[in-house]
Amino acid sequence: MLILTRKVGQSIIIGEDIEIKVLEIINGQMKLGITAPKNISILRKELLEIKDENIKAASVNKQVLSQLENFIKKR
Amino acid sequence: MQINTKNFGIIEYNPEDVIYFEEGIPGFESLHNFLIITDNREDMPFKWLQSIDDTDIAFVVIDPRVFKPNYTFEIDEELKEELQIEDINHLLIYVIVVIPNEIEKMTANLKAPIIINAKNNRGKQVILDNEEYLIKHPILEELKNAYSNA
Numbered sequence: 298m299l300i301l302t303r304k305v306g307q308s309i310i311i312g313e314d315i316e317i318k319v320l321e322i323i324n325g326q327m328k329l330g331i332t333a334p335k336n337i338s339i340l341r342k343e344l345l346e347i348k349d350e351n352i353k354a355a356s357v358n359k360q361v362l363s364q365l366e367n368f369i370k371k372r
Numbered sequence: 373m374q375i376n377t378k379n380f381g382i383i384e385y386n387p388e389d390v391i392y393f394e395e396g397i398p399g400f401e402s403l404h405n406f407l408i409i410t411d412n413r414e415d416m417p418f419k420w421l422q423s424i425d426d427t428d429i430a431f432v433v434i435d436p437r438v439f440k441p442n443y444t445f446e447i448d449e450e451l452k453e454e455l456q457i458e459d460i461n462h463l464l465i466y467v468i469v470v471i472p473n474e475i476e477k478m479t480a481n482l483k484a485p486i487i488i489n490a491k492n493n494r495g496k497q498v499i500l501d502n503e504e505y506l507i508k509h510p511i512l513e514e515l516k517n518a519y520s521n522a
Contacts, residue, residue, distance in 0.1 A: 326501075343499050343507070347484045348399035350507050351497075354431050354470045354481075355400070361432070361471045365418055366411075 378428040379420070380409065390424060391488055394454070397497045398484075403429060406495065408464075408488075417515070418469065421486065433466035436482060439514035443482070445500050455489040455496060464488040468497075469511070479508040 301309060308318040314334055321328040331339055374384045391406045402425070409420040409430075417438045423429040436443040443465075447457065457463065465487060467480045482505035488495040 341499065343483065344398055346507055347481065347497070347499060350470060350481050350484075351397055351399040351431070351468060354468045355429050357430070357432055357469075357471050361475070364475050365432075365471070366416065 375424055375427050377422060377430065379430050380422070383407075383409070383422075385424075389493070391493045391495045393495045393497075395496065397486070400426075400429065408433075408466075419466070421466065421468075432469040432471060433486060434469055434480060434511075435465055436467045436480065436485065437465070439511055439518045440482070443505075445485070445498075445502060445505075447487075451487070451496065451498060455487065455494045456492055457489055458491065462489055462491040464490050470508070476512055478511060479506075480511045481507050482509045483507045 303309065303319050305319050305322060308316050310316050314332075315337065316332040318330040318332075319327060320330045333339060373387055374382055376382050385407050389407060391408065393404050393406060395401060396403045400423070403423045405424040407422045407424060409422050410416075411419070418432050418434050421431040421433045447460065447463075451457070465485050467482055467485050469478055469480045471478045482500075483502075484497050484499050484507065486495060486497050
């Protein structure tokens with residue numbers, strides 16, 4: 298992993314047309330400004346994990362519901 | 373109105389009960405209209421978030437406060453505006469549950485709750501910054517405890 302130190306207001310450039318600028322750092326949170334071509338997808342990493350999790354959740358079937366009911370009844 | 377669902381067969385619903393997710397939910401961005409299906413059993417803490425646009429898709433959801441009474445988060449201005457929130461007492465909070473074949477290993481996504489403004493039936497799945505809340509939070513033990521204390 299390449300590690301760079303940047304101050305507020307400074308940027309890094311990736312390739313020819315992607316710029317990531319440090320806008321603000323408050324209480325350990327950093328605000329980044331990203332300039333990139335429209336066809337480049339930019340996502341918070343958690344969003345990918347949440348997508349995967351949602352897709353897993355959606356494949357639940359009805360059998361599980363009766364199992365859940367049994368679980369509640371058994372208590 | 374009615375739809376034919378994979379899990380529940382044909383269900384009747386009132387168009388007023390449809391919850392609108394402007395952006396869909398992550399992984400299902402094209403699905404905007406959902407129903408909350410509640411079991412008739414009063415003690416059943418799980419509900420279903422059923423898609424109307426793709427009737428094969430339904431999620432098991434639960435109010436996280438059932439097993440985690442101190443579950444809290446901040447509502448920022450952006451969300452307030454998006455869901456047109458006037459009063460937080462109008463909000464319904466659910467988290468999506470993943471139930472593997474081994475039901476004991478079920479987890480809830482505390483990191484990304486589904487927030488619904490019951491006043492206008494607008495909903496959104498929000499990603500919290502809180503690092504304590506996990507995407508895969510095991511819930512069985514906490515559920516059992518919640519019920520044994522009830």
